[in-house]
Amino acid sequence: MALEKSSASESLPPSLLELLSNSLILDNTVPHLPLSGIFALSRTSHSFRELLLRTPSAFRYVDLSKCRGAYVSPNLLTRIDIGGNSWRAERIDENLTEDEFYAGPLRGVLSHLRRMKVLANVQTLVLDGLSSVTNDLISDIVISPEYNVRLLSIRKCLNVNEAKLQQLLRHLCRPSRPEGTPRLQGLYFFSIPALTPWQKEREMRHNAAGVLTLGVTTSQGAQLGASQLDDLFVFDGVDRWYAPSGRIMVQGYVQRSPWEETLLACAGVISFDAVLCTHMHKDMADVLHPASRDYLAEIKAGIPPLATFALGPGGCAGCGRAPHNAPVWGVSDPREFPLLWPPPSNGRLVDAVRPPKKVMEDGSIRAQRLIVSCTWCLTNRHCDNCHRWWCSDCYNPTNSKKLSDLERLNRAGLSYLPSREELSNGSSGEKDGDHIKVFNGLCVENCLVSEWMAGAGGGGMWG
Structure with a gap:
C-alpha cells in the first residue's frame, strides 16, 4: 500500500x-x-x-491602462465644478488643483503599490489612455526616488500637456543633470494604442450615428485611417518600422513641432517610439524639392524633422543602398532605434528597441537596418502604393526631366496609353534628362501602369 x-x-x-x-x-x-x-x-x-x-x-511590469481603479470616464472631464464621481463622493475642495483632481484615482492605485512595498520594483509602467495621467504625476514618476520606472507608456492620455511634458523631458536630459539620472530610458508617446474589439465596435457605432467621441480621432493629427487602425504595429508579419509600410506617424506630427527639439535634446539619454529623420535628411539635402528646401530653411533650419515614413530594409529601388550611416542593428548604438510595441517586461531598453530578425529566402539571418524618412525628403521620389524610393544618386527630380515623358504622362488615359516598355525605356530621342520615376504619387514603372491598365476597361477611371 x-x-x-x-x-x-x-x-x-x-x-x-x-x-x-x-x-x-x-x-x-x-x-x-x-x-x-x-x-x-x-x-x-x-x-x-x-x-x-x-x-x-x-x-517589474505593471499595466494600469485597464485598471478600473485608475480609470476616469471622459464624460467627467466637463463636470469638474459639480463634484461627485466614482472616487470622490463629496464636493470638490476649492483648493484642489485640476491636476490633483484628475490624478486622484491613479495616485490611489500607486499608493496601494507603495504600501505593499512593490512600487520600487516597477520598471515598465503602462498608463495608456488614462485621463488620470497628468503632468504633475509624470514628473513624480520620473523624478521621485520612490519610483524606479525605466520604460513609461503614456499614449493617448488626454490630460497630458505636451508643452509641459517637452519642458520636463528637456530638463531631465540637460547637460548639467546629476550623474546617473534620469532613471527613465524610454517613453512611448507617439503611436496610437490598438483598439480592443468592443472599442472598435463603439467607435463605429458612434461614428455611424454622427456622435463626437473622445477617442483616437480627437488626438493630435486625427486618425491614421480605418484600415491602419486594425494593424498599427505589424505589416505583413513584420513590425511596421522595419517594413515598407509607408506612413507610420499620425498626420499631426508630419508638420514641424517642438517635439523635434525635444528628441534632439534627449538623444542618447531617453528613447521614444519615434526617431528624427537625420540620416535620410543628410543624404537628400542636395536634391530636396525647392519648396521643401525653402520651408525647412525658414522653419527650424538645421533641426531634422520627425521621421514619418517607414521604407523597409530594402534600400533604394535603383541601387539598393541605404542612406549613409543608417542604423544597423548590432553595429549602431541601440539608442538610434525607435521603441517597439509591446514594451519588454524586464524594463531593458535594448530589448525595447530590438528589431525583429531579418530572415532571407535561403534561411540565413541578416543584420536589420532602419530606413525611415520625413515627408520632405521623399517629395517626388517615393511611391505611395508600393513604397519604392530612389536615392539622390539614382534620381534627382529637380535637376532634369525628359519633356517627352511629361507630355505623354499628361496625355495618358485621354488619347494615349503608353506601354510599360515606353515608360521604362522612353521613346524620345533626347539625350539629356532622367526618365520620370514618380508621377502623381505612383511609381511610373510599376504602380502607375497597373492603375492605368485597371482603369482602361469599361467603367474604369479612364473608361
Missing part, C-alpha cells in the same frame, strides 16, 4: 505554487496577468502572498 501511494503521489503534476516558484516561469507568466489577478492570487494563501510580494520581478 505504501508503494502504491508513493507511486501515485509521484505521478501528480506539480502545483501552481511549485510552478511559479521557478523564476523563469514566474517571469514569463506574471506580465500577462492583470494587476487585479496578481492581487487576487496573492490573497489565496500566505505562500502565494510571500512569493509574489517578495519577488521583485513579479511587479
Whole structure:
C-alpha cells in the first residue's frame, strides 16, 4: 500500500505554487496577468502572498491602462465644478488643483503599490489612455526616488500637456543633470494604442450615428485611417518600422513641432517610439524639392524633422543602398532605434528597441537596418502604393526631366496609353534628362501602369 501511494503521489503534476516558484516561469507568466489577478492570487494563501510580494520581478511590469481603479470616464472631464464621481463622493475642495483632481484615482492605485512595498520594483509602467495621467504625476514618476520606472507608456492620455511634458523631458536630459539620472530610458508617446474589439465596435457605432467621441480621432493629427487602425504595429508579419509600410506617424506630427527639439535634446539619454529623420535628411539635402528646401530653411533650419515614413530594409529601388550611416542593428548604438510595441517586461531598453530578425529566402539571418524618412525628403521620389524610393544618386527630380515623358504622362488615359516598355525605356530621342520615376504619387514603372491598365476597361477611371 505504501508503494502504491508513493507511486501515485509521484505521478501528480506539480502545483501552481511549485510552478511559479521557478523564476523563469514566474517571469514569463506574471506580465500577462492583470494587476487585479496578481492581487487576487496573492490573497489565496500566505505562500502565494510571500512569493509574489517578495519577488521583485513579479511587479517589474505593471499595466494600469485597464485598471478600473485608475480609470476616469471622459464624460467627467466637463463636470469638474459639480463634484461627485466614482472616487470622490463629496464636493470638490476649492483648493484642489485640476491636476490633483484628475490624478486622484491613479495616485490611489500607486499608493496601494507603495504600501505593499512593490512600487520600487516597477520598471515598465503602462498608463495608456488614462485621463488620470497628468503632468504633475509624470514628473513624480520620473523624478521621485520612490519610483524606479525605466520604460513609461503614456499614449493617448488626454490630460497630458505636451508643452509641459517637452519642458520636463528637456530638463531631465540637460547637460548639467546629476550623474546617473534620469532613471527613465524610454517613453512611448507617439503611436496610437490598438483598439480592443468592443472599442472598435463603439467607435463605429458612434461614428455611424454622427456622435463626437473622445477617442483616437480627437488626438493630435486625427486618425491614421480605418484600415491602419486594425494593424498599427505589424505589416505583413513584420513590425511596421522595419517594413515598407509607408506612413507610420499620425498626420499631426508630419508638420514641424517642438517635439523635434525635444528628441534632439534627449538623444542618447531617453528613447521614444519615434526617431528624427537625420540620416535620410543628410543624404537628400542636395536634391530636396525647392519648396521643401525653402520651408525647412525658414522653419527650424538645421533641426531634422520627425521621421514619418517607414521604407523597409530594402534600400533604394535603383541601387539598393541605404542612406549613409543608417542604423544597423548590432553595429549602431541601440539608442538610434525607435521603441517597439509591446514594451519588454524586464524594463531593458535594448530589448525595447530590438528589431525583429531579418530572415532571407535561403534561411540565413541578416543584420536589420532602419530606413525611415520625413515627408520632405521623399517629395517626388517615393511611391505611395508600393513604397519604392530612389536615392539622390539614382534620381534627382529637380535637376532634369525628359519633356517627352511629361507630355505623354499628361496625355495618358485621354488619347494615349503608353506601354510599360515606353515608360521604362522612353521613346524620345533626347539625350539629356532622367526618365520620370514618380508621377502623381505612383511609381511610373510599376504602380502607375497597373492603375492605368485597371482603369482602361469599361467603367474604369479612364473608361
